[in-house]
Amino acid sequence: MSVYELFGRFGIRDVGTRRISTGASLPVMALLVAGAIFLAAGSLISSQFAELTVSGVAQGSVFASLALALVLIYRATEVVNFAQGEMAMGTTYIAYQFTVWGLPYWAAFFATLAIAFVGGIAVQQLIIKPVQQKSVLAVVIVTIGLLSVIDGVVLWIFGGDPKFMPAPFGAAVYHVGGVTMSLTDLGTIAVAIGTVLVLWLFFQFTKLGLAMRAAALRPAAARLVGVRVNWMLALGWGFAATLGAVAGLLTEPSQFVLSPTLMQPILIYAFAAAVLGGLESPVGAVISGIALGVFLNLVGQYVGFVTSELRLPVAFAVLLVVLLVKPSGLFGRAAVRKV
Numbered sequence: 001m002s003v004y005e006l007f008g009r010f011g012i013r014d015v016g017t018r019r020i021s022t023g024a025s026l027p028v029m030a031l032l033v034a035g036a037i038f039l040a041a042g043s044l045i046s047s048q049f050a051e052l053t054v055s056g057v058a059q060g061s062v063f064a065s066l067a068l069a070l071v072l073i074y075r076a077t078e079v080v081n082f083a084q085g086e087m088a089m090g091t092t093y094i095a096y097q098f099t100v101w102g103l104p105y106w107a108a109f110f111a112t113l114a115i116a117f118v119g120g121i122a123v124q125q126l127i128i129k130p131v132q133q134k135s136v137l138a139v140v141i142v143t144i145g146l147l148s149v150i151d152g153v154v155l156w157i158f159g160g161d162p163k164f165m166p167a168p169f170g171a172a173v174y175h176v177g178g179v180t181m182s183l184t185d186l187g188t189i190a191v192a193i194g195t196v197l198v199l200w201l202f203f204q205f206t207k208l209g210l211a212m213r214a215a216a217l218r219p220a221a222a223r224l225v226g227v228r229v230n231w232m233l234a235l236g237w238g239f240a241a242t243l244g245a246v247a248g249l250l251t252e253p254s255q256f257v258l259s260p261t262l263m264q265p266i267l268i269y270a271f272a273a274a275v276l277g278g279l280e281s282p283v284g285a286v287i288s289g290i291a292l293g294v295f296l297n298l299v300g301q302y303v304g305f306v307t308s309e310l311r312l313p314v315a316f317a318v319l320l321v322v323l324l325v326k327p328s329g330l331f332g333r334a335a336v337r338k339v
Contacts, residue, residue: 028330035291050179052297058185059254060293061192062247066263066270066287067277068196069243074279076216077132079139083146085267087123087241088248089260090150091116093158094181095249096165096258105166107251113242115316120241124234147297154260163258168249188250195246196286212236269293270313272319279330288330292318 043050048314055272065085071079080085085250091112096109115280127146173180203209214222215232223229251266253257273292276286292315299306322330 018213028326031330032287039294043218047178047180048176048301051181052301053294054179054181054189054238055185056294056297057290058188058293059292059297060273062250062254062266063269063273063293064268064286064289065192065195065247065250066141067249067273067289068199068282070270070274071238071279071282072236072240072286075282075300076233077128077139078152079136080271080279081144081145081240082140084240084244085263085270086147086150087119088244088251088266089114089263090154091119091241092248092252092258092262093163096158096163099165105168106247109168112249112312113245116241116245117238119236119251120238123241126236128237129230136305143325151260153215158256158260160260164256165258166250168253185186188254192246192250198304199243199305208235214269252294265312269296269315276319276322276329278329281331284331 039053066088069084069088072078073079077241094115095112097110098111099105103111123146127142128139131142167184169183172183174183174186175181204212209221211222211227212232212235215227215229216227216236219229222232246331247266248263251262255262269292270289273289274285276292277286277288295318296311296315300308301310325330
Protein backbone atom coordinates (compact mmCIF):
# COMPACT_ATOMS: atom_id res chain seq x y z
CA MET A 1 0.00 0.00 0.00
CA SER A 2 1.35 3.41 -0.95
CA VAL A 3 1.84 6.37 1.38
CA TYR A 4 -0.93 8.18 -0.50
CA GLU A 5 -3.40 5.34 0.17
CA LEU A 6 -2.45 5.28 3.84
CA PHE A 7 -3.07 8.99 4.18
CA GLY A 8 -6.35 8.61 2.29
CA ARG A 9 -7.56 6.04 4.81
CA PHE A 10 -7.11 8.56 7.57
CA GLY A 11 -8.93 11.31 5.71
CA ILE A 12 -5.87 13.29 4.64
CA ARG A 13 -7.11 13.73 1.09
CA ASP A 14 -6.34 17.41 0.83
CA VAL A 15 -2.59 16.80 0.87
CA GLY A 16 -2.43 14.56 -2.19
CA THR A 17 -1.02 15.64 -5.52
CA ARG A 18 -4.23 15.45 -7.50
CA ARG A 19 -6.53 17.62 -5.47
CA ILE A 20 -5.14 21.12 -5.30
CA SER A 21 -7.32 23.92 -3.99
CA THR A 22 -6.18 27.48 -3.66
CA GLY A 23 -9.28 28.58 -1.80
CA ALA A 24 -9.85 31.31 -4.38
CA SER A 25 -13.48 32.22 -4.96
CA LEU A 26 -14.97 33.17 -8.30
CA PRO A 27 -14.83 36.94 -7.54
CA VAL A 28 -11.16 36.62 -6.61
CA MET A 29 -10.39 34.76 -9.83
CA ALA A 30 -12.27 37.40 -11.79
CA LEU A 31 -10.25 40.10 -10.04
CA LEU A 32 -7.00 38.36 -10.94
CA VAL A 33 -8.00 38.01 -14.58
CA ALA A 34 -9.06 41.66 -14.71
CA GLY A 35 -5.74 42.70 -13.17
CA ALA A 36 -3.76 40.62 -15.66
CA ILE A 37 -5.69 42.15 -18.57
CA PHE A 38 -5.12 45.65 -17.19
CA LEU A 39 -1.36 45.08 -16.85
CA ALA A 40 -1.11 43.56 -20.32
CA ALA A 41 -3.07 46.39 -21.93
CA GLY A 42 -1.12 49.07 -20.05
CA SER A 43 2.20 47.48 -21.01
CA LEU A 44 1.21 47.43 -24.70
CA ILE A 45 0.18 51.09 -24.61
CA SER A 46 3.06 52.53 -22.57
CA SER A 47 6.68 51.41 -22.39
CA GLN A 48 7.06 53.17 -19.03
CA PHE A 49 4.08 51.21 -17.70
CA ALA A 50 5.72 47.98 -18.90
CA GLU A 51 9.03 48.86 -17.25
CA LEU A 52 7.28 49.65 -13.97
CA THR A 53 5.40 46.36 -14.18
CA VAL A 54 8.58 44.33 -14.70
CA SER A 55 10.40 46.05 -11.83
CA GLY A 56 7.28 45.65 -9.68
CA VAL A 57 7.18 41.93 -10.40
CA ALA A 58 10.86 41.72 -9.39
CA GLN A 59 10.22 43.49 -6.09
CA GLY A 60 7.02 41.53 -5.55
CA SER A 61 8.88 38.26 -6.10
CA VAL A 62 11.02 39.08 -3.07
CA PHE A 63 7.89 39.88 -1.04
CA ALA A 64 6.41 36.58 -2.23
CA SER A 65 9.44 34.53 -1.15
CA LEU A 66 9.41 35.94 2.37
CA ALA A 67 5.60 35.80 2.59
CA LEU A 68 5.70 32.13 1.63
CA ALA A 69 8.25 31.51 4.38
CA LEU A 70 5.85 33.10 6.89
CA VAL A 71 2.97 30.97 5.59
CA LEU A 72 4.94 27.72 5.80
CA ILE A 73 5.61 28.27 9.48
CA TYR A 74 2.11 29.56 10.23
CA ARG A 75 0.48 26.51 8.62
CA ALA A 76 2.58 24.23 10.79
CA THR A 77 2.44 26.09 14.11
CA GLU A 78 -0.25 28.80 13.74
CA VAL A 79 2.41 31.28 14.81
CA VAL A 80 3.90 34.18 12.86
CA ASN A 81 7.70 34.06 12.96
CA PHE A 82 8.61 37.68 13.71
CA ALA A 83 12.29 36.80 13.36
CA GLN A 84 11.92 35.70 9.72
CA GLY A 85 13.27 38.97 8.33
CA GLU A 86 16.24 39.07 10.69
CA MET A 87 17.06 35.44 9.92
CA ALA A 88 17.15 36.44 6.24
CA MET A 89 19.35 39.43 7.04
CA GLY A 90 21.73 37.28 9.09
CA THR A 91 22.16 34.74 6.29
CA THR A 92 22.83 37.58 3.83
CA TYR A 93 25.72 38.68 6.04
CA ILE A 94 27.01 35.10 5.94
CA ALA A 95 27.04 35.29 2.13
CA TYR A 96 28.82 38.63 2.38
CA GLN A 97 31.52 37.06 4.54
CA PHE A 98 31.97 34.26 2.02
CA THR A 99 32.58 36.81 -0.73
CA VAL A 100 35.09 38.62 1.51
CA TRP A 101 36.96 35.34 1.82
CA GLY A 102 37.13 35.18 -1.97
CA LEU A 103 34.31 32.79 -2.78
CA PRO A 104 32.50 33.58 -6.08
CA TYR A 105 29.07 35.11 -5.59
CA TRP A 106 26.98 32.15 -6.74
CA ALA A 107 29.07 29.67 -4.78
CA ALA A 108 28.48 31.88 -1.71
CA PHE A 109 24.77 32.03 -2.63
CA PHE A 110 24.23 28.27 -2.61
CA ALA A 111 26.49 27.71 0.40
CA THR A 112 24.41 30.26 2.29
CA LEU A 113 21.17 28.51 1.33
CA ALA A 114 22.55 25.27 2.78
CA ILE A 115 23.54 27.04 6.00
CA ALA A 116 20.12 28.72 6.19
CA PHE A 117 18.38 25.35 5.85
CA VAL A 118 20.44 23.79 8.63
CA GLY A 119 20.04 26.93 10.73
CA GLY A 120 16.24 26.85 10.36
CA ILE A 121 16.15 23.24 11.55
CA ALA A 122 18.41 24.12 14.50
CA VAL A 123 16.17 27.05 15.49
CA GLN A 124 13.09 24.83 15.51
CA GLN A 125 14.74 21.99 17.43
CA LEU A 126 16.69 24.01 19.97
CA ILE A 127 14.60 27.15 20.49
CA ILE A 128 11.01 26.63 19.28
CA LYS A 129 10.37 22.96 20.12
CA PRO A 130 10.86 23.35 23.91
CA VAL A 131 8.11 26.00 24.10
CA GLN A 132 5.76 25.11 21.24
CA GLN A 133 3.52 22.94 23.44
CA LYS A 134 3.08 25.66 26.06
CA SER A 135 1.21 28.45 24.29
CA VAL A 136 1.15 30.45 21.09
CA LEU A 137 2.17 33.54 23.06
CA ALA A 138 5.28 31.76 24.35
CA VAL A 139 6.40 30.95 20.79
CA VAL A 140 5.72 34.52 19.64
CA ILE A 141 7.81 35.91 22.49
CA VAL A 142 10.62 33.50 21.61
CA THR A 143 10.62 34.64 17.95
CA ILE A 144 10.74 38.28 19.05
CA GLY A 145 13.65 37.44 21.34
CA LEU A 146 15.37 35.65 18.47
CA LEU A 147 14.95 38.80 16.36
CA SER A 148 16.78 40.84 19.00
CA VAL A 149 19.54 38.25 19.37
CA ILE A 150 20.23 38.14 15.62
CA ASP A 151 20.33 41.94 15.44
CA GLY A 152 22.78 42.08 18.33
CA VAL A 153 25.05 39.35 16.96
CA VAL A 154 25.21 40.94 13.49
CA LEU A 155 26.05 44.35 14.94
CA TRP A 156 28.66 42.80 17.23
CA ILE A 157 30.40 40.88 14.44
CA PHE A 158 29.98 43.16 11.41
CA GLY A 159 29.19 46.56 12.90
CA GLY A 160 26.60 48.98 11.63
CA ASP A 161 28.57 50.33 8.68
CA PRO A 162 27.15 49.61 5.20
CA LYS A 163 28.68 46.63 3.41
CA PHE A 164 28.86 46.00 -0.31
CA MET A 165 28.56 42.71 -2.18
CA PRO A 166 29.40 41.84 -5.80
CA ALA A 167 26.56 42.41 -8.27
CA PRO A 168 25.09 38.96 -8.97
CA PHE A 169 23.58 39.83 -12.34
CA GLY A 170 25.76 42.69 -13.51
CA ALA A 171 24.55 46.05 -14.82
CA ALA A 172 23.33 44.92 -18.24
CA VAL A 173 20.00 46.18 -19.61
CA TYR A 174 17.89 44.85 -22.45
CA HIS A 175 15.63 46.72 -24.83
CA VAL A 176 12.61 44.79 -26.05
CA GLY A 177 10.15 46.69 -28.22
CA GLY A 178 11.09 50.00 -26.65
CA VAL A 179 10.86 48.58 -23.12
CA THR A 180 14.04 48.72 -21.02
CA MET A 181 14.54 45.86 -18.59
CA SER A 182 17.52 45.41 -16.32
CA LEU A 183 19.20 42.05 -15.94
CA THR A 184 18.95 42.52 -12.16
CA ASP A 185 15.14 42.62 -12.35
CA LEU A 186 14.95 39.66 -14.71
CA GLY A 187 17.42 37.66 -12.63
CA THR A 188 15.52 38.45 -9.43
CA ILE A 189 12.28 37.24 -10.97
CA ALA A 190 13.89 34.07 -12.33
CA VAL A 191 15.62 33.10 -9.06
CA ALA A 192 12.69 33.94 -6.76
CA ILE A 193 9.99 32.30 -8.87
CA GLY A 194 12.29 29.39 -9.70
CA THR A 195 12.85 28.75 -5.99
CA VAL A 196 9.12 28.85 -5.28
CA LEU A 197 8.44 26.49 -8.21
CA VAL A 198 11.04 23.97 -7.06
CA LEU A 199 9.56 24.03 -3.56
CA TRP A 200 6.05 23.54 -4.97
CA LEU A 201 7.19 20.54 -7.02
CA PHE A 202 8.85 19.09 -3.92
CA PHE A 203 5.68 19.40 -1.83
CA GLN A 204 3.39 18.13 -4.57
CA PHE A 205 5.30 15.20 -6.04
CA THR A 206 7.58 13.70 -3.37
CA LYS A 207 6.74 11.42 -0.45
CA LEU A 208 8.71 13.62 1.93
CA GLY A 209 6.80 16.67 0.74
CA LEU A 210 3.51 14.85 1.27
CA ALA A 211 4.60 13.82 4.75
CA MET A 212 5.50 17.41 5.61
CA ARG A 213 2.12 18.66 4.42
CA ALA A 214 0.34 15.94 6.38
CA ALA A 215 2.33 16.77 9.51
CA ALA A 216 1.24 20.39 9.22
CA LEU A 217 -2.41 19.75 8.36
CA ARG A 218 -3.26 16.54 10.27
CA PRO A 219 -0.46 15.85 12.79
CA ALA A 220 -2.38 13.23 14.80
CA ALA A 221 -3.34 11.20 11.72
CA ALA A 222 0.15 11.60 10.30
CA ARG A 223 1.65 10.07 13.45
CA LEU A 224 -0.64 7.05 13.05
CA VAL A 225 0.93 6.24 9.68
CA GLY A 226 4.48 6.60 10.95
CA VAL A 227 5.30 10.21 10.06
CA ARG A 228 7.84 11.78 12.43
CA VAL A 229 5.86 14.98 12.89
CA ASN A 230 8.46 16.90 14.90
CA TRP A 231 11.12 16.33 12.26
CA MET A 232 8.71 17.30 9.49
CA LEU A 233 8.04 20.58 11.29
CA ALA A 234 11.80 21.10 11.65
CA LEU A 235 12.25 20.59 7.92
CA GLY A 236 9.47 23.13 7.36
CA TRP A 237 11.45 25.68 9.37
CA GLY A 238 14.51 24.78 7.33
CA PHE A 239 12.71 25.44 4.05
CA ALA A 240 11.24 28.68 5.41
CA ALA A 241 14.74 29.84 6.42
CA THR A 242 15.99 28.97 2.94
CA LEU A 243 13.22 31.03 1.31
CA GLY A 244 14.09 33.88 3.65
CA ALA A 245 17.74 33.64 2.63
CA VAL A 246 16.73 33.84 -1.03
CA ALA A 247 14.67 36.95 -0.25
CA GLY A 248 17.59 38.57 1.60
CA LEU A 249 20.13 37.77 -1.09
CA LEU A 250 17.81 39.17 -3.77
CA THR A 251 17.01 42.29 -1.76
CA GLU A 252 20.64 43.37 -1.40
CA PRO A 253 21.26 43.96 -5.17
CA SER A 254 18.22 46.23 -5.41
CA GLN A 255 19.27 48.17 -2.29
CA PHE A 256 22.94 48.37 -3.46
CA VAL A 257 24.04 48.11 0.17
CA LEU A 258 23.92 45.62 3.03
CA SER A 259 22.97 46.89 6.47
CA PRO A 260 21.38 45.43 9.63
CA THR A 261 18.06 47.06 8.68
CA LEU A 262 18.02 45.43 5.22
CA MET A 263 14.96 43.23 5.73
CA GLN A 264 12.88 45.24 8.16
CA PRO A 265 10.65 46.98 5.57
CA ILE A 266 10.62 43.84 3.40
CA LEU A 267 9.26 41.79 6.31
CA ILE A 268 6.40 44.24 6.77
CA TYR A 269 5.48 44.07 3.08
CA ALA A 270 5.79 40.28 3.16
CA PHE A 271 3.54 40.10 6.20
CA ALA A 272 1.00 42.29 4.43
CA ALA A 273 1.16 39.99 1.39
CA ALA A 274 0.76 36.87 3.53
CA VAL A 275 -2.30 38.27 5.31
CA LEU A 276 -3.71 39.63 2.05
CA GLY A 277 -3.48 36.22 0.40
CA GLY A 278 -4.61 34.30 3.47
CA LEU A 279 -2.15 33.17 6.13
CA GLU A 280 -2.78 29.51 5.34
CA SER A 281 -2.52 29.82 1.55
CA PRO A 282 0.92 29.41 -0.07
CA VAL A 283 -0.56 30.26 -3.47
CA GLY A 284 -2.16 33.37 -2.01
CA ALA A 285 1.15 34.48 -0.47
CA VAL A 286 2.97 34.23 -3.81
CA ILE A 287 0.27 35.92 -5.90
CA SER A 288 -0.37 38.64 -3.33
CA GLY A 289 3.35 39.35 -2.93
CA ILE A 290 3.83 39.86 -6.66
CA ALA A 291 0.61 41.87 -6.96
CA LEU A 292 1.64 44.10 -4.06
CA GLY A 293 5.03 44.83 -5.64
CA VAL A 294 3.43 45.80 -8.97
CA PHE A 295 0.70 47.85 -7.30
CA LEU A 296 3.13 49.87 -5.19
CA ASN A 297 5.35 50.55 -8.19
CA LEU A 298 2.46 51.80 -10.33
CA VAL A 299 0.87 53.86 -7.56
CA GLY A 300 4.22 55.48 -6.73
CA GLN A 301 4.58 56.60 -10.34
CA TYR A 302 1.05 57.58 -11.32
CA VAL A 303 -0.43 58.83 -8.02
CA GLY A 304 1.45 62.03 -7.27
CA PHE A 305 1.03 62.25 -3.51
CA VAL A 306 2.20 58.65 -2.87
CA THR A 307 5.89 59.19 -2.17
CA SER A 308 8.29 56.53 -0.94
CA GLU A 309 7.35 57.42 2.64
CA LEU A 310 3.69 56.60 1.90
CA ARG A 311 4.22 53.24 0.20
CA LEU A 312 3.81 51.30 3.43
CA PRO A 313 0.65 53.13 4.61
CA VAL A 314 -0.89 52.64 1.15
CA ALA A 315 -0.09 48.91 1.29
CA PHE A 316 -1.79 48.60 4.66
CA ALA A 317 -4.77 50.65 3.49
CA VAL A 318 -5.33 48.15 0.67
CA LEU A 319 -4.87 45.30 3.13
CA LEU A 320 -7.46 46.82 5.48
CA VAL A 321 -10.01 47.22 2.70
CA VAL A 322 -9.58 43.61 1.56
CA LEU A 323 -9.82 42.24 5.09
CA LEU A 324 -12.99 44.23 5.75
CA VAL A 325 -14.55 42.56 2.72
CA LYS A 326 -12.92 39.11 3.14
CA PRO A 327 -11.39 38.70 6.61
CA SER A 328 -9.75 35.36 5.77
CA GLY A 329 -7.77 36.95 2.92
CA LEU A 330 -8.23 36.63 -0.82
CA PHE A 331 -7.30 32.94 -0.94
CA GLY A 332 -8.09 31.96 2.63
CA ARG A 333 -11.09 30.10 3.90
CA ALA A 334 -13.21 31.15 6.83
CA ALA A 335 -12.68 28.89 9.84
CA VAL A 336 -15.73 26.84 10.79
CA ARG A 337 -15.97 25.66 14.38
CA LYS A 338 -18.52 23.10 15.55
CA VAL A 339 -19.91 23.35 19.07
